[in-house]
Amino acid sequence: MNLNCDVLVLGAGMVGVSAALALQARGRDVVLVDRRGVAEETSHGNAGIIQREAVVPYSFPRDWKVVIDYALNRRTEAHLHHWDLMGLAPWLWEHFQNSAPDRVEAAARAARPLVERCIDEHEALMRPAGIADVIRHTGYLRVYRSAERLAADSAASASAAARWGVVTESIDLARLREIEPHLHGPLVGGLLKPQAVSVSDPGAVGKAYAALFQQRGGRFVTADARAIEPAGGCWRLSGARPAIEARDVVVALGPWSNEVLRPLGIELPLIGKRGYHKHYAAQHGAALSRPVFDVEVGYVLAPMARGIRLTTGAEFARLDAAPTPVQVEKSEPRAREIFPLGDALDQEAWLGRRPCLPDMLPAIGPVPGKPGLWLDFGHHHLGFTLGPVSARLLAQLMSGEAPFTDPAPYRPERFA
Numbered sequence: 342m343n344l345n346c347d348v349l350v351l352g353a354g355m356v357g358v359s360a361a362l363a364l365q366a367r368g369r370d371v372v373l374v375d376r377r378g379v380a381e382e383t384s385h386g387n388a389g390i391i392q393r394e395a396v397v398p399y400s401f402p403r404d405w406k407v408v409i410d411y412a413l414n415r416r417t418e419a420h421l422h423h424w425d426l427m428g429l430a431p432w433l434w435e436h437f438q439n440s441a442p443d444r445v446e447a448a449a450r451a452a453r454p455l456v457e458r459c460i461d462e463h464e465a466l467m468r469p470a471g472i473a474d475v476i477r478h479t480g481y482l483r484v485y486r487s488a489e490r491l492a493a494d495s496a497a498s499a500s501a502a503a504r505w506g507v508v509t510e511s512i513d514l515a516r517l518r519e520i521e522p523h524l525h526g527p528l529v530g531g532l533l534k535p536q537a538v539s540v541s542d543p544g545a546v547g548k549a550y551a552a553l554f555q556q557r558g559g560r561f562v563t564a565d566a567r568a569i570e571p572a573g574g575c576w577r578l579s580g581a582r583p584a585i586e587a588r589d590v591v592v593a594l595g596p597w598s599n600e601v602l603r604p605l606g607i608e609l610p611l612i613g614k615r616g617y618h619k620h621y622a623a624q625h626g627a628a629l630s631r632p633v634f635d636v637e638v639g640y641v642l643a644p645m646a647r648g649i650r651l652t653t654g655a656e657f658a659r660l661d662a663a664p665t666p667v668q669v670e671k672s673e674p675r676a677r678e679i680f681p682l683g684d685a686l687d688q689e690a691w692l693g694r695r696p697c698l699p700d701m702l703p704a705i706g707p708v709p710g711k712p713g714l715w716l717d718f719g720h721h722h723l724g725f726t727l728g729p730v731s732a733r734l735l736a737q738l739m740s741g742e743a744p745f746t747d748p749a750p751y752r753p754e755r756f757a
Contacts, residue, residue: 346372348739349578349587351566351601352718353377354384355543355728357593358550360717362466363729363736364591365559372560372585373551374578379561380547383595384725386618386693388632388643388652389543390481391463392726393536396456396505397449398701399722400440401433417671418639418654425659432612433657435699448701449505451750455730458745460538462729470553472546479631480535484517484679486527486637494636498532508536523627526679539632542646543725567600576713589713589739595696596660598718605711609704609756611719613694615656617666619673620648622683635679640672648686651676655695666690697721698756705735705751715739716753 350361353375361373375381402408411419421429439448460476467473485491498509512531517524520533540546555561568580569590576590592598596613632643639654653668669690676682698704698719708714717735720727734751737744 346370346560346585346587347589348372349374349569349576349585349590350593351375351569351578351590352593352595352598353379353547353551353561354382354593354595355380355547355550355725356384356595356717356720356731357591358547358554359462359466359728359732360591360593360735361559362550362554362557363732364739365554365557367736367740369739371554372562372587373554374562374564374566374581374585376563376565378548378563379551380544383693383695384547384728385544386616386652386691387543387725388641388650389540389645390632390643390726391460391476391538391540392723393456393460393538394507394509394534395537395723395726396453396507397501398445398452400445400448400701401437403440416639417668417675420654420656420658420665420668422656422658422662422665425657425662428659429612429657432610432699435610436697436701439700444700451702453505454746455727455734456723458730458733459726462733466550466553466729467546470549472549475540475542475546476538477540477631478538480533481537481539481632481634482512482517482521482531482533483634483636484524484528484531486529486635488529490637491530491532494532507534509533510535521629521631521633523623523629523681524633524679525681528679539643541644545646566594567597569601570604571711587713589715591715591717591735593717595718595724596694598696598716602708605714607708607711609716609719609753610699612657612697613660614697614722615658615660615662615692615694616653617656617664617669617690617692618650618652619666619669619690620645620650620686622648622686624681624683627681629680633680635672635675638672638675640668640676642676642680649680649682651682660694664690664692666692695722696724700755703727703731703751704753705731706738706748706753709754
């Protein structure tokens with residue numbers, strides 16, 4: 342006997358849980374499915390920042406010296422598995438092409454309506470979930486070791502302020518010591534991004550949203566979400582016991598989404614940029630008031646419930662490649678130069694994967710020719726940030742409402 346529902350949401354990260362809540366709020370009977378628990382993958386391991394300032398996307402560097410450094414693994418913020426380069430090369434080339442200035446401009450223009458609403462949409466879920474007090478309205482801080490890089494980034498921030506309304510405050514060394522008194526060492530100043538907010542446990546936020554979904558009558562099922570197939574005008578998930586049938590299915594499996602789509606004859610140019618984190622105690626009662634990005638080294642120190650979380654930049658490798666936490670190993674001694682980290686609290690570094698499409702925009706919307714099949718993934722580094730606002734747009738499209746913004750930039754068929 343099958344379990345029937347109106348909508349089946351595959352993936353219980355921030356994007357999937359948010360989609361389930363948004364559809365439920367419109368009267369849909371929703372079942373949420375994941376092979377693990379809620380927010381156990383990428384939504385668990387990020388720096389906990391809701392990036393209201395992140396209108397301009399993370400693009401591929403245009404400086405060939407930087408590109409060569411990345412290719413040779415000379416920089417801490419990026420790490421490449423050379424043996425996986427053949428498979429990654431087409432995506433990297435397309436991403437490089439989409440990082441031309443005019444295309445980055447277009448991507449920022451498309452991302453802006455989502456980014457501008459990100460905090461409002463999170464707060465609209467946090468209040469009924471009972472976690473409205475978890476947000477820190479302290480922004481996040483970019484710190485610099487050289488005056489030259491600080492000046493260059495200050496100029497870029499001024500341009501972003503004029504073009505996109507992104508607010509940045511310049512922080513001299515005296516002000517830096519005032520707002521983060523436990524930072525020390527070879528720093529010359531920083532840039533504060535006050536529009537961003539942060540939380541001390543992003544995984545707990547996702548779990549609170551899922552608890553709200555279940556309190557409102559939603560069902561969560563632990564099952565392999567990959568075995569989805571059309572079945573007589575609906576969709577069947579045969580990997581569940583019992584099998585689940587639904588009129589509509591939402592694929593929100595992040596970097597694993599192609600594992601569902603490929604058997605259906607669909608494949609998007611999707612990779613999972615890998616990233617690591619590790620927690621540390623702080624010595625002598627030291628603390629941070631906000632996440633701190635050491636720009637010229639390429640890691641973030643974020644104050645978390647478990648301790649100080651060191652999160653790395655991007656690793657380019659196969660999704661299933663063995664962990665290689667060299668970025669943590671390189672970053673840790675550099676982090677100790679600017680903050681009194683104590684003992685590691687984790688035996689091993691945690692590994693996560695960020696779902697990335699080469700044009701730096703997510704795929705949100707229906708799949709042409711596949712009635713009832715909807716996509717919501719590929720948010721680059723912003724899945725935690727954009728999960729709730731993407732859910733609003735998706736639910737509006739699925740419910741026949743007027744969308745709050747033009748959905749065309751996110752249409753899945755743009756890669757055809």
